[in-house]
Amino acid sequence: MARRGDQLSEHILWIAKDVFLEMGFERASMDVVAGRAETSKRSLYAHFESKEKLFLAVIDLVRGLFLSRLRMPGDYSKRPAEALAMFCGQYLEILLYEGSIQMCRVSMAETVRFPAGAAQYFDVLFTQVHARLSAYLKTAFGLSARASTAAAHRLLGQVLYPRFPPALFGMDRLAESFDRESLAPDFDLKTDSQSRRRLD
Numbered sequence: 622m623a624r625r626g627d628q629l630s631e632h633i634l635w636i637a638k639d640v641f642l643e644m645g646f647e648r649a650s651m652d653v654v655a656g657r658a659e660t661s662k663r664s665l666y667a668h669f670e671s672k673e674k675l676f677l678a679v680i681d682l683v684r685g686l687f688l689s690r691l692r693m694p695g696d697y698s699k700r701p702a703e704a705l706a707m708f709c710g711q712y713l714e715i716l717l718y719e720g721s722i723q724m725c726r727v728s729m730a731e732t733v734r735f736p737a738g739a740a741q742y743f744d745v746l747f748t749q750v751h752a753r754l755s756a757y758l759k760t761a762f763g764l765s766a767r768a769s770t771a772a773a774h775r776l777l778g779q780v781l782y783p784r785f786p787p788a789l790f791g792m793d794r795l796a797e798s799f800d801r802e803s804l805a806p807d808f809d810l811k812t813d814s815q816s817r818r819r820l821d
Contacts, residue, residue, distance in 0.1 A: 630668045633658050637669075638679045642723040646676055646731050673735070680738045683724055684745040690715055691750065694757035701761040708757075709780045712750055716781075717788050719795040726789070751777060 636658040640649045651672055655665045669675040690711075697707035715721055724742070732739040751773050758776075759769035787793040 633665060633668055634678055634682050637675050638682060641676060641679055641727055642720060645727055677738050680742055684741060687745050688749060693753055713780055713784060716785055717796050719797055722788055722795055
């Protein structure tokens, strides 16, 4: 059965995401997206009137996927120290996923062309994560708003610095998949555990 309406729109978005990650914005074409989505260019343009609007819609899709996969710190455990370690570990594991790093690179490459899109992607990767972590620290540890904000900054810096820049610049091997329900058995939580102890 042929896809129609919202079902086709969602299908196109998933296909377009893979095309943009594989080819970048400049080399990707609506012809390629239509071909891989097995739909006509006329149908494609009926849902997304330009490649630019399709790219921004893909960023919205990725934003939603990221936040739903990360969840909230309290979703991981009722014990604050464990919840923090698991939240930070899952955050880092998602960031080190091949698709996440590729999206970062594509978004950064198109910052001048799509400043709003780049800002939205930065917001979901860092600002929203900091807000979730800060709110949890404030509630779980009884910190003031100022103290929880500062603690979240420190913790995220300790989580991100050792692993994220090397992965972004292609110096580390990227994960090809991850489990949204649990960390990989060999995932190193050492940094997160050390950071967690500083807050205990």
